[in-house]
Amino acid sequence: xxxxxxxxxxxxxxxxxxxxxxxxxxxxxxxxxxxxxxxxxxxxxxxxxxxxxxxxxxxxxxxxxxxxxxxxxxxxxxxxxxxxxxxxxxxxxxxxxxxxxxxxxxxxxxxxxxxxxxxxxxxxxxxxxxxxxxxxxxxxxxxxxxxxxxxxxxxxxxxxxxxxxxxxxxxxxxxxxxxxx
Amino acid sequence: xxxxxxxxxxxxxxxxxxxxxxxxxxxxxxxxxxxxxxxxxxxxxxxxxxxxxxxxxxxxxxxxxxxxxxxxxxxxxxxxxxxxxxxxxxxxxxxxxxxxxxxxxxxxxxxxxxxxxxxxxxxxxx
Numbered sequence: 228x229x230x231x232x233x234x235x236x237x238x239x240x241x242x243x244x245x246x247x248x249x250x251x252x253x254x255x256x257x258x259x260x261x262x263x264x265x266x267x268x269x270x271x272x273x274x275x276x277x278x279x280x281x282x283x284x285x286x287x288x289x290x291x292x293x294x295x296x297x298x299x300x301x302x303x304x305x306x307x308x309x310x311x312x313x314x315x316x317x318x319x320x321x322x323x324x325x326x327x328x329x330x331x332x333x334x335x336x337x338x339x340x341x342x343x344x345x346x347x348x349x350x351x352x353x354x355x356x357x358x359x360x361x362x363x364x365x366x367x368x369x370x371x372x373x374x375x376x377x378x379x380x381x382x383x384x385x386x387x388x389x390x391x392x393x394x395x396x397x398x399x400x401x402x403x404x405x406x407x408x
Numbered sequence: 409x410x411x412x413x414x415x416x417x418x419x420x421x422x423x424x425x426x427x428x429x430x431x432x433x434x435x436x437x438x439x440x441x442x443x444x445x446x447x448x449x450x451x452x453x454x455x456x457x458x459x460x461x462x463x464x465x466x467x468x469x470x471x472x473x474x475x476x477x478x479x480x481x482x483x484x485x486x487x488x489x490x491x492x493x494x495x496x497x498x499x500x501x502x503x504x505x506x507x508x509x510x511x512x513x514x515x516x517x518x519x520x521x522x523x524x525x526x527x528x529x530x531x532x533x534x
Contacts, residue, residue, distance in 0.1 A: 252483065312467070
């Protein structure tokens, strides 16, 4: 009877362990669509939520589009009203899975690949093999990387009059410090 | 005389255009608060009816009160229901379970964590 109880306890604790999640609420996502020699088109969001399931490498991130801050207030207004239409599409999300992710692998490798779907402005785009740097220190997982998307992938039309000042290729950078929950 | 007038009109137009392009960001800290709400109430409104609460709150300057459930150098979470991002580092000696009132701009509802998010927050002293 006692042995059974021990075994049961081990199983339950294993089960709890397998539910390990790492979360951040203040992750950083930047994007840049600048064209050289024109005013930079760049914004930062410091309130990004990201969750990783350390057991299977499943990863999700949520960006509230209104939280993107530009240097130029008018640019921020135009971004929200004309390009991202943040009243209509307040969220951008990413859901995916990191290949061969394992907490033990973190000791030997820092470069991983992630596949997943990026949703923004009502459109979804599949991203494959995005390189992601991951490291772990004292129960904090750091993840960072960058990738490029096209404005047209997300049905964002850049008017001709400003097309020389806004790049069609948009560089997106992310940096998350996830705490164990 | 006429040339001078045209010159001044052009100068004025130029200034207006310049000010429009380089206008200042909203200053949430000094803006009038639209409404005051508890962390539990605003969270409930968003989780029950996100369409109406979006119209009511998003991009508005509000004040939220509640107990601190988590604190970091740039953010405070109230009752695990409202996340408040500050623009400046929080220097006040705050601890968990202290009741505070925070002024900020609502940026939306995070359905991963089921929390309302605010940015450009400042602490309201009473």
